[in-house]
Amino acid sequence: MDNALLGIGLPAVLIGFATLAFMVHRELGPFAGLNVAGRWLLTGLFGMGFVAFGIKMAVALAIERLPEQTITPLLAMQVVAARGDEQFDTGFINPAPARQAHYVWEALPEAAPEPADNPGSAAKVALGKRLFNEKKLSGDGTLSCASCHDLSGHAGADARPTALGIDRQSGPRNTPTVWNAAFMSRLFWDGRATSLEEQAMGPILNPIEMGLSTSAEAERRLRQDASYRQDFARAFGDRQPITFARIAQAIAAYERMLITPDAPYDRFVRGDATALNPAQLRGMALFESTGCVLCHRGPSFSDAGLIGGESAFRIFPANATPYEKEYDLLLDGKRGVWRIASLRNVALTGPWLHNGSVDKLENVVRIMASAQLGRSGKLNTWLNDDRQLGKADRSPIGDKEVADLVAFLEALSSERLVAGAGKGRG
Numbered sequence: 001m002d003n004a005l006l007g008i009g010l011p012a013v014l015i016g017f018a019t020l021a022f023m024v025h026r027e028l029g030p031f032a033g034l035n036v037a038g039r040w041l042l043t044g045l046f047g048m049g050f051v052a053f054g055i056k057m058a059v060a061l062a063i064e065r066l067p068e069q070t071i072t073p074l075l076a077m078q079v080v081a082a083r084g085d086e087q088f089d090t091g092f093i094n095p096a097p098a099r100q101a102h103y104v105w106e107a108l109p110e111a112a113p114e115p116a117d118n119p120g121s122a123a124k125v126a127l128g129k130r131l132f133n134e135k136k137l138s139g140d141g142t143l144s145c146a147s148c149h150d151l152s153g154h155a156g157a158d159a160r161p162t163a164l165g166i167d168r169q170s171g172p173r174n175t176p177t178v179w180n181a182a183f184m185s186r187l188f189w190d191g192r193a194t195s196l197e198e199q200a201m202g203p204i205l206n207p208i209e210m211g212l213s214t215s216a217e218a219e220r221r222l223r224q225d226a227s228y229r230q231d232f233a234r235a236f237g238d239r240q241p242i243t244f245a246r247i248a249q250a251i252a253a254y255e256r257m258l259i260t261p262d263a264p265y266d267r268f269v270r271g272d273a274t275a276l277n278p279a280q281l282r283g284m285a286l287f288e289s290t291g292c293v294l295c296h297r298g299p300s301f302s303d304a305g306l307i308g309g310e311s312a313f314r315i316f317p318a319n320a321t322p323y324e325k326e327y328d329l330l331l332d333g334k335r336g337v338w339r340i341a342s343l344r345n346v347a348l349t350g351p352w353l354h355n356g357s358v359d360k361l362e363n364v365v366r367i368m369a370s371a372q373l374g375r376s377g378k379l380n381t382w383l384n385d386d387r388q389l390g391k392a393d394r395s396p397i398g399d400k401e402v403a404d405l406v407a408f409l410e411a412l413s414s415e416r417l418v419a420g421a422g423k424g425r426g
C-alpha cells in the first residue's frame with residue numbers, strides 16, 4: 001500500500017464516517033427517539049465497515065512507517081530446513097537472492113547439453129579421447145591434457161597447488177577438474193571462456209602449459225599421421241581437413257561425456273532415501289540454511305552452471321577476514337572477481353581455491369562461511385540494523401557444522417571416481 005492511497009483512503013473513511021454520524025444524530029436518531037448512547041451505537045452498527053477499514057488503514061500506515069529492515073526479513077527471509085529427524089531454524093540470511101521459500105535440490109542430468117554447431121557422435125568422442133591423451137599437442141611432446149587432468153587417479157585434476165606445465169614451469173592457478181565442466185556456462189577460475197570448444201584451444205598454445213608454437217603446428221603434426229586423417233574423416237566427414245578448430249570440437253565432444261551423475265547426492269535426490277548418512281543429511285540442511293546455496297546452487301552446485309545458472313561471478317573473498325592473508329587470497333592486494341566454483345567431486349580435487357592454497361576441505365568451508373557469508377563474528381553484515389528482531393547469528397560456524405558440511409560435500413563425489421582416487425594415473 002503506498003502513501004498516495006493512504007493519503008486519499010484515510011480522509012475518505014473519516015469523511016464517510018462523519019457523514020454517517022451526522023445523519024444518525026440529526027435525522028435517524030430523533031426520528032426513532034434514541035438517546036445519545038443509542039445514537040452512537042446505531043452509528044457504530046451502520047459504520048462497521050468504515051470502522052474496520054479505518055483500523056486496517058491505520059495498521060498499514062504504522063507498518064509502512066517501520067524501518068525497511070525490520071519488516072522485509074520477516075516476510076521473505078526466514079529459512080527453515082528439516083532433514084531427517086532434525087530441524088534447523090536458521091534465522092535470516094542474505095536478503096537479495098531469496099527467490100523461493102524453499103531451495104529445490106536437483107540431480108545432475110544423465111547427459112550434458114551440447115551446442116547446435118558441435119553435435120556429439122561416437123566417432124567424434126573417440127577422436128576427442130585420443131586427442132585428450134595426445135602428447136604431440138605439446139611443444140616438446142611431453143604433456144597431454146590428461147597430464148594435468150588425471151581423470152581417474154585425481155578425479156580430473158592433478159592434486160598440486162598450481163599446475164606444472166611444459167619444462168616444469170609452475171602456473172599461477174590450481175588445476176580444476178574437467179569432470180562435469182560440460183555443465184558450466186563459464187570456464188576457468190575467472191570464467192573467461194564461455195564454451196569447452198573455446199577453452200580447449202587455450203592450453204595447447206599456452207607457453208607455460210603445453211607450449212605448442214602455433215595452431216598450424218598442431219594441424220601439421222596430426223595431418224602427418226594417417227590414423228588421425230582417418231579418425232577426423234570419420235568424425236567430421238570424408239573431405240574435412242584437420243583444423244585446429246576441429247581438434248577443439250572433438251575434445252569438447254569428449255569432455256561432454258565426462259560427467260558424474262552417480263554421486264550419493266544424486267541417488268538421494270532421485271529417491272534413494274538411504275543414499276546419504278546422518279552427517280551428510282545434516283550437512284545438506286546446513287548447506288541450505290547457512291546460505292551456501294546462494295552461490296552454489298543448481299545441479300552443478302554453482303550459479304555459473306549451464307542449467308539454471310544466473311549470475312556466474314562473485315567477489316571473493318567478499319568480506320575482510322584474517323584468512324585472506326593466511327591463504328594469500330587477494331590479487332595484488334585487491335579482492336578478485338571469480339566464477340563460483342562447481343562443488344561436484346570437490347572432496348577429491350584438493351588442494352582448493354584458485355591458488356590451491358588450502359589443503360584441508362574443512363578450512364575451505366570455514367573460509368567460505370566467513371568470507372562469503374559474513375560468519376566471522378562481526379556484526380556489521382547484512383542484518384546490521386535489526387539485531388533485536390533478526391536473531392541473526394554471525395558467529396563463525398562451529399566445528400560440528402563444519403564436519404557435517406564436509407560430509408555433505410563428500411556426498412557430491414562420484415562413486416566411480418572415489419574408487420579410483422589416489423591410485424595415480426589410470
Ligand code: HEC
Pocket residue numbers: 132143144145146147148149163164165166171173174175176177178181184186187188189190196199200201203204208209210251255
Ligand atoms: C599444465 C597443466 C594443464 C594442461 C596440460 C591442461 N590443462 Fe586444463 N587447466 C589447467 C589449469 C591450471 C586450469 C585453470 C586455468 C585458469 O583458470 O586460469 C585448467 C582449466 C581447464 C578447464 C576448465 C575447467 C573449469 O571448470 O573451469 C578445462 C575444461 C580444461 N582445462 C581442459 C583442458 C584440455 C582439453 C586440455 C588439453 C588440450 C588441458 N586442459 C590441458 C591445467 C592444465
Ligand code: HEC
Pocket residue numbers: 189287290291292293294295296313314315316318338339340341342343346349351352353354355364365368369372373405
Ligand atoms: C557469495 C557466494 C558464495 C557463497 C555464499 C559460498 N561460496 Fe563457496 N565459492 C564461491 C566462489 C566465488 C568460489 C571460488 C573461489 C576461488 O576462485 O578461489 C567458491 C569456492 C568454494 C569451494 C572450493 C572449490 C574448489 O574447487 O576449490 C568450496 C569447497 C566452497 N566454495 C564451498 C562453500 C560452502 C560449503 C559454502 C557455505 C558455507 C560456500 N561455499 C558459500 C562463492 C561462494
